[in-house]
Amino acid sequence: MIEIRDLHKKFGALHVLKGIDLEVQKGEVLSVIGASGSGKSTLLYCINGLEPIHQGRVVVDGTDVHAKGTDVNKLRQKLGMVFQQWNSFPHLTVLENVALAPRIVRGLSMAEARDVAAKQLGHVGLGDKLNSYPNALSGGQQQRLAIARALAMEPDYMLFDEATSALDPELVGEVLDTMRLLAEEGMTMICVTHEMGFARDVSDRVAFFHQGTMEEIGPPAQIFGDAQSEHTRRFLANVR
Amino acid sequence: MNDTIHFFSGFRPADMVFLAEAAWRTLLVYGVSIFLGTVIGTICGWLLFEGRLLAAATLSPVLDIFRSVPLIIQLVLFYNFAPIVGLNLDPFASGVVILTVYTAALVANVARGGIEAVGRPMRRAARSLGMSYWQDLRYVVLPIGGRAVFPAWVGVALGVMKDSALVSVLGYVELLKASQILITRTQEPFLILSLAGAFYFALSYPISRYAAKLQQRWAQ
Numbered sequence: 001m002i003e004i005r006d007l008h009k010k011f012g013a014l015h016v017l018k019g020i021d022l023e024v025q026k027g028e029v030l031s032v033i034g035a036s037g038s039g040k041s042t043l044l045y046c047i048n049g050l051e052p053i054h055q056g057r058v059v060v061d062g063t064d065v066h067a068k069g070t071d072v073n074k075l076r077q078k079l080g081m082v083f084q085q086w087n088s089f090p091h092l093t094v095l096e097n098v099a100l101a102p103r104i105v106r107g108l109s110m111a112e113a114r115d116v117a118a119k120q121l122g123h124v125g126l127g128d129k130l131n132s133y134p135n136a137l138s139g140g141q142q143q144r145l146a147i148a149r150a151l152a153m154e155p156d157y158m159l160f161d162e163a164t165s166a167l168d169p170e171l172v173g174e175v176l177d178t179m180r181l182l183a184e185e186g187m188t189m190i191c192v193t194h195e196m197g198f199a200r201d202v203s204d205r206v207a208f209f210h211q212g213t214m215e216e217i218g219p220p221a222q223i224f225g226d227a228q229s230e231h232t233r234r235f236l237a238n239v240r
Numbered sequence: 241m242n243d244t245i246h247f248f249s250g251f252r253p254a255d256m257v258f259l260a261e262a263a264w265r266t267l268l269v270y271g272v273s274i275f276l277g278t279v280i281g282t283i284c285g286w287l288l289f290e291g292r293l294l295a296a297a298t299l300s301p302v303l304d305i306f307r308s309v310p311l312i313i314q315l316v317l318f319y320n321f322a323p324i325v326g327l328n329l330d331p332f333a334s335g336v337v338i339l340t341v342y343t344a345a346l347v348a349n350v351a352r353g354g355i356e357a358v359g360r361p362m363r364r365a366a367r368s369l370g371m372s373y374w375q376d377l378r379y380v381v382l383p384i385g386g387r388a389v390f391p392a393w394v395g396v397a398l399g400v401m402k403d404s405a406l407v408s409v410l411g412y413v414e415l416l417k418a419s420q421i422l423i424t425r426t427q428e429p430f431l432i433l434s435l436a437g438a439f440y441f442a443l444s445y446p447i448s449r450y451a452a453k454l455q456q457r458w459a460q
Contacts, residue, residue: 045364048368050364050367050368073367073370073371073372074370076367076368076369076370077369077370079368080368081365081368083361083364083365083368085361087361087362087364087365089362089366089380089384090384091383091384091387091458100369100379101369101370101371104371104375104379105369105370105371105375106370146365149369150368150369153369153370
């Protein structure tokens, strides 16, 4: 379980997260929606410790992410993350991209790491691209490569930071299909997204962020059909 | 009266051997300096990147001095003043020390540029996979940044190769010094300098060819 209590985050004078309280249960799919600059992506960075926090706690399976002495590198193995930009390692083949972290972080042998990588690449539909270099792949394929790279660490949670925002419209579908597949397989996911269809159809709960606060959270039917907050209704009216 | 003293004599085959030995000494002083200078320069570049304010305030001015002062002045000053502080170095060692520092000063900025070229998002992606800071540096930043600035490094390496001729002012008999000795004896500057130039070309050309091949391979 991921447990967030009174989370505050500032960038200089900018107060980006203003006291977030949130729990995400194992197996749950949570979509986080809201306008740009509302703190959605920062929330993910605070969850896996890529950004330090100013106040509050983030606890993953009983481990306080930001406590002194926490082995954050080890913790991140539980928290796969997919970014807006896919950030493939350009000097490595598709297979090596995925096999690198299992080998050097998990300590698998080269052969084991390559087996794990090939399996995950097959899982996301890139089984025929193992020896290609990332620059030979489309944006959608590179994003699926990023998903396979995160999955190869066998994480318990997956964090998606606007995974489809940088893609051409015709490539969005293949990445969303992969995310749907993971959700169906029971992966715990927190998805910061602008894809309202995905949030409505796939999520167990949807959280709406507004100016650094979590304005509203609930099942998709509530958020999309009967939002309590005026800000939520206005945001959804604008994006539809 | 046929007793004429000949001060000058023509170019002999043995002089080719003399030039080849000098070319080897050029390669030696250059090879050691470029290797050490690249290692130290990369560390300095990393310090400049990570140390930020502190490195900018301390390391940057020192590197600026070595980058800006003509190499020949650095060589002469170091060779003549080092014994005052108890460093009795021969011309080879003095040349290596100054060429190394000079190379490091040039490579530092190249290396910093390489680290900057990788970008924060890429590094965050690596760290999000559980890589430690050093693993990220070794497996992501070094290969990606290294390739980005490789052409700039080759430029530095070829420049230092030619600059290594200045070590001759310390009396180290490398290629240029050997040429001067032969010119004095043979009075055939055109031939000798052409040969020396050919030796420099023979030393530099494989580097630039190999570099071009590497870049071609990486681009695929």
